[in-house]
Amino acid sequence: MESTTSEDKKTCSSSVDVEQEFDPAAKFGSRLLTDKEEVFNHNAWDNVEWDDEQEQYALAQVERHASSPVPEELRDQYHANPADYWNKFYHINENRFFKDRNWLRLEFPELFRTLTPTAGSKRIFEVGCGAGNTMFPLLQENQNPELFIYGADYSSTAVDVVKSNPSYDESKCRAFVWDLTSSSIPDDIEPESLDFVVLIFVLSALHPDTWKQAVANVHKMLKPGGVVLLRDYGRHDLAQLRFKAGRMLDKNFYIRGDGTRVYFFTSEELESMFTARREGGDSPMFEVQQNAVDRRLIVNRSKKLKMYRVWLQCKFKKL
Ligand SMILES: C[S@@+](CC[C@H](N)C(=O)[O-])C[C@H]1O[C@@H](n2cnc3c(N)ncnc32)[C@H](O)[C@@H]1O
Numbered sequence: 001m002e003s004t005t006s007e008d009k010k011t012c013s014s015s016v017d018v019e020q021e022f023d024p025a026a027k028f029g030s031r032l033l034t035d036k037e038e039v040f041n042h043n044a045w046d047n048v049e050w051d052d053e054q055e056q057y058a059l060a061q062v063e064r065h066a067s068s069p070v071p072e073e074l075r076d077q078y079h080a081n082p083a084d085y086w087n088k089f090y091h092i093n094e095n096r097f098f099k100d101r102n103w104l105r106l107e108f109p110e111l112f113r114t115l116t117p118t119a120g121s122k123r124i125f126e127v128g129c130g131a132g133n134t135m136f137p138l139l140q141e142n143q144n145p146e147l148f149i150y151g152a153d154y155s156s157t158a159v160d161v162v163k164s165n166p167s168y169d170e171s172k173c174r175a176f177v178w179d180l181t182s183s184s185i186p187d188d189i190e191p192e193s194l195d196f197v198v199l200i201f202v203l204s205a206l207h208p209d210t211w212k213q214a215v216a217n218v219h220k221m222l223k224p225g226g227v228v229l230l231r232d233y234g235r236h237d238l239a240q241l242r243f244k245a246g247r248m249l250d251k252n253f254y255i256r257g258d259g260t261r262v263y264f265f266t267s268e269e270l271e272s273m274f275t276a277r278r279e280g281g282d283s284p285m286f287e288v289q290q291n292a293v294d295r296r297l298i299v300n301r302s303k304k305l306k307m308y309r310v311w312l313q314c315k316f317k318k319l
C-alpha cells in the first residue's frame with residue numbers, strides 16, 4: 001500500500017491521481033490474476049477479488065479517518081466556494097493532464113458511433129469537462145457534420161483552458177461555465193435535446209446534498225432514450241484509503257490537500273440516484289444499461305507495491 005506518501009506530496013498528487021484514474025491501460029476485464037504468485041509479472045490485473053487482509057485494511061483505514069475528521073469549524077469553508085479550489089487546480093495544471101484516453105473508445109463506443117458521417121444529428125454534453133478530455137478526442141475524430149458537443153464546468157479557469165485549445169471551434173462545440181447542481185439547466189441547452197451526457201469523475205466532486213438536483217438537471221436535458229455515461233470513484237479505492245488524518249468531511253467524503261472534494265460511491269448508491277422516481281410521477285427517471293465495478297490491481301513491479309483501484313462505470317438510459 002502507498003501509505004508512506006507525505007501529505008504535501010499527496011496535494012500535488014491529486015492531479016497525478018486524476019491522470020492515473022483517467023487512463024487505465026486496457027479495457028476492463030481483460031487480464032485476470034489466477035495465480036497469486038504471478039502478481040508482479042504484469043502492471044495491472046482486472047476483476048481482482050479482495051482477500052480478507054485487504055478488506056480488513058480498508059475497514060480499519062475508514063475507521064481511522066472517522067476518528068479524526070476535518071474540524072467542524074473548517075468544513076464550511078470547503079463547501080462555500082468549491083469552484084475556487086478547482087480554479088486553482090486548473091491554474092496550476094492548465095491542460096497538462098490532458099492525455100489520449102484509449103479507454104474512452106473501449107468503454108464508451110456509443111460516443112464514437114456518433115462521429116460517423118451517417119450518424120445524423122447528435123448532441124453530446126460533457127459536464128464537469130475540466131480541460132475537455134472527452135470533448136477534444138471526439139472532435140478530433142469527428143466525421144459527422146451534424147454532431148455538436150457542449151462542455152461545461154463550474155471552474156471558469158477550466159472553461160478558459162478548453163477555449164484556448166487549438167481544436168476549439170464554436171461551429172462544432174461550445175464551452176461555458178455552469179454548475180451541475182444549480183436550480184436550472186443552462187441557457188444554451190434546450191430541455192430534452194441531448195443524446196448523451198458524459199459525467200467522468202464529476203459526481204464525486206459534489207456534496208451529497210446536491211446529488212438529487214444534479215440528476216434532475218441531467219434528466220431534464222436528455223431526450224427520452226438519451227444516455228448518461230458515467231465513470232467515477234468506487235468505495236474503498238486506493239485514493240480513499242490513503243487519506244491521512246483530518247481529511248474526512250463526512251462518511252466516504254474527503255477533502256484533498258488542494259481543497260477539492262471527493263466522494264467514493266457504491267454501485268447501489270449510483271443506481272438508486274438515477275432510478276429514483278421522477279418528480280411528480282411514479283416511473284423511474286432512468287433504466288440501468290450498465291452498472292459495473294472495475295476492480296483493478298495496479299502493480300509497481302520495481303517497488304513491489306500493490307495498489308487496489310476501484311472505479312464504477314454506469315450507463316443510464318432516460319425512460
Ligand atoms: C476530477 S475533475 C474531472 C474533469 C473531467 N471530467 C475529466 O474527465 O478530465 C472534476 C471536474 O468537475 C468539475 N466540477 C465539480 N463540481 C462541479 C459542478 N457542481 N458543476 C460543474 N462542474 C463541476 C471540476 O471543476 C472539475 O473540472
